[in-house]
Amino acid sequence: MSPSAAVPPGSGEPGGALLALEGVTVRFGGRAALDGVDLAVAAHETVCVLGPSGSGKSTLLRVVAGLQPPDTGRVLLAGADQRGVPPHRRGLGLMFQDHQLFPQRDVAGNVDFGLRVRGAGRAERAARVAELLELVGLPGAGRRAVAALSGGEQQRVALARALAPNPRLLMLDEPFGQLDRGLRERLVTELRALFGRLGTTVLAVTHDQGEAFALADRVVVMRDGRIAQTGTPLEVWRRPADEFVARFLGFDNVVAATVTGTAADTPWGRLPVPAGSPEGARRLLVRPAGVRPAEGAGGLRCTVAGRVFRGHHVAVRLRPDAAGAPPLEAEWPLREAPEEGAEVGVRFAPEEIVVLG
Numbered sequence: 001m002s003p004s005a006a007v008p009p010g011s012g013e014p015g016g017a018l019l020a021l022e023g024v025t026v027r028f029g030g031r032a033a034l035d036g037v038d039l040a041v042a043a044h045e046t047v048c049v050l051g052p053s054g055s056g057k058s059t060l061l062r063v064v065a066g067l068q069p070p071d072t073g074r075v076l077l078a079g080a081d082q083r084g085v086p087p088h089r090r091g092l093g094l095m096f097q098d099h100q101l102f103p104q105r106d107v108a109g110n111v112d113f114g115l116r117v118r119g120a121g122r123a124e125r126a127a128r129v130a131e132l133l134e135l136v137g138l139p140g141a142g143r144r145a146v147a148a149l150s151g152g153e154q155q156r157v158a159l160a161r162a163l164a165p166n167p168r169l170l171m172l173d174e175p176f177g178q179l180d181r182g183l184r185e186r187l188v189t190e191l192r193a194l195f196g197r198l199g200t201t202v203l204a205v206t207h208d209q210g211e212a213f214a215l216a217d218r219v220v221v222m223r224d225g226r227i228a229q230t231g232t233p234l235e236v237w238r239r240p241a242d243e244f245v246a247r248f249l250g251f252d253n254v255v256a257a258t259v260t261g262t263a264a265d266t267p268w269g270r271l272p273v274p275a276g277s278p279e280g281a282r283r284l285l286v287r288p289a290g291v292r293p294a295e296g297a298g299g300l301r302c303t304v305a306g307r308v309f310r311g312h313h314v315a316v317r318l319r320p321d322a323a324g325a326p327p328l329e330a331e332w333p334l335r336e337a338p339e340e341g342a343e344v345g346v347r348f349a350p351e352e353i354v355v356l357g
C-alpha cells in the first residue's frame with residue numbers, strides 16, 4: 001500500500017468538518033471540565049489543544065473518543081452524531097502519553113494489534129506492519145522486544161500501532177511527554193512531515209506550547225473548560241486574544257494602559273501602539289523583541305537585573321528606574337546585550353506591541 005492510500009476514504013462531508021463538537025459540556029460534581037465547547041477539525045488538518053493543567057484538554061479527547069459522554073452537546077464525526085457509538089466503532093487512532101505498549105509482545109505484535117482485532121489475514125498484517133515501521137523510521141524492527149527499545153523508539157511503535165487500522169482521526173494525548181527536549185523536537189518535525197504526506201487528520205493535546213506550535217496547523221488554547229483562543233500558530237503568537245493567552249505563551253510584559261490613537265500611557269511611560277488598536281483602558285503586551293536599546297541617553301532608564309543566553313539572543317531582564325514600573329523582559333542580539341548591573345535606556349517598537357482585547 002502506498003502512503004497516499006492511507007488517506008481514509010470518505011473522511012468528511014464535502015466542505016464540512018471531519019470532527020465537530022457542538023456546545024459540549026462535561027461536569028464533574030458541580031464543576032464544568034468542558035463548558036459549552038464548539039470546535040471543528042477539517043479533514044487533513046492537525047489541531048493542537050493547548051492549555052494549563054486542569055483546563056479540560058484530556059476531557060475533550062475522552063469525549064471525542066467516546067470514553068466520556070457529554071452532559072450536553074454533540075460530537076459529530078463526518079457529520080454523524082456519535083451519541084451511543086462505542087469507542088472502538090468511531091474509527092479513531094489513539095496514542096497516549098504512557099503509550100501502553102504490550103511488553104510481552106514484540107514490535108510487530110504491538111503494531112498489528114488493531115489489525116488482528118479486525119480479523120485481517122497474516123500476510124496482509126505483515127505487509128502493513130512492514131510499511132508502518134518504514135513510515136515511522138523503524139524499518140525491520142518487527143522482531144525486536146519492546147522492552148529493549150528507547151523511549152523515542154517506543155513512541156514510534158505506539159504511533160505505528162495507532163496508524164495501523166487507518167483511523168479517520170488520530171488523537172494524541174501528550175504524545176512526547178516523557179521524552180527529552182531534543183528527541184521531542186526531532187519527532188515533532190518528523191511527525192508533521194509524515195501527517196502532511198499521509199493526509200492524516202490529527203487532534204493532539206499538549207501543555208507544551210513549543211510542541212503545539214511546531215506540530216499544528218491550528219492551535220486551540222483552553223482555559224477552565226472553555227476555548228480562550230483558536231488560530232494558526234502565527235496568529236496566536238502575533239495576537240494573543242487576552243492576557244491569559246499572552247501569559248500562557250510566556251509573555252510577561254503585560255501592563256495596564258490607557259490607549260488613545262497610536263499611543264498608550266503605561267507604567268513604562270508613553271508607548272507607541274499600532275494604528276487601529278482598541279482605545280481606552282486596556283491591557284497591553286510588549287513582546288520582548290519590541291524592547292530595544294535607545295540611542296544616546298534617551299528612552300526609559302533601566303538597570304539590567306539579569307541575562308540568560310538563549311542561543312540566538314540574550315533574554316535580558318530590566319528593572320526600570322521609574323517608581324511602580326514592573327520589570328521588563330527584552331530580547332537582544334548577543335553583541336548588544338549589556339552586562340548585569342549596567343544602566344541602559346530602552347525604546348519600544350510599535351510592531352511588537354499588542355493592545356489586548
Ligand SMILES: Nc1ncnc2c1ncn2[C@@H]1O[C@H](COP(=O)(O)OP(=O)(O)OP(=O)(O)O)[C@@H](O)[C@H]1O
Binds near residue numbers: 033051052056058060
Ligand atoms: N473523572 C473525573 N472525575 C472528577 N473530576 C475530573 C475527572 N476528570 C477530570 N476531572 C476534572 O476536570 C478538570 C479538567 O481535567 P482534564 O484532565 O480534562 O484537564 P487537562 O487540561 O487534561 O489537565 P492535565 O494537563 O493536567 O492533564 C479538572 O479540574 C479535573 O480535576
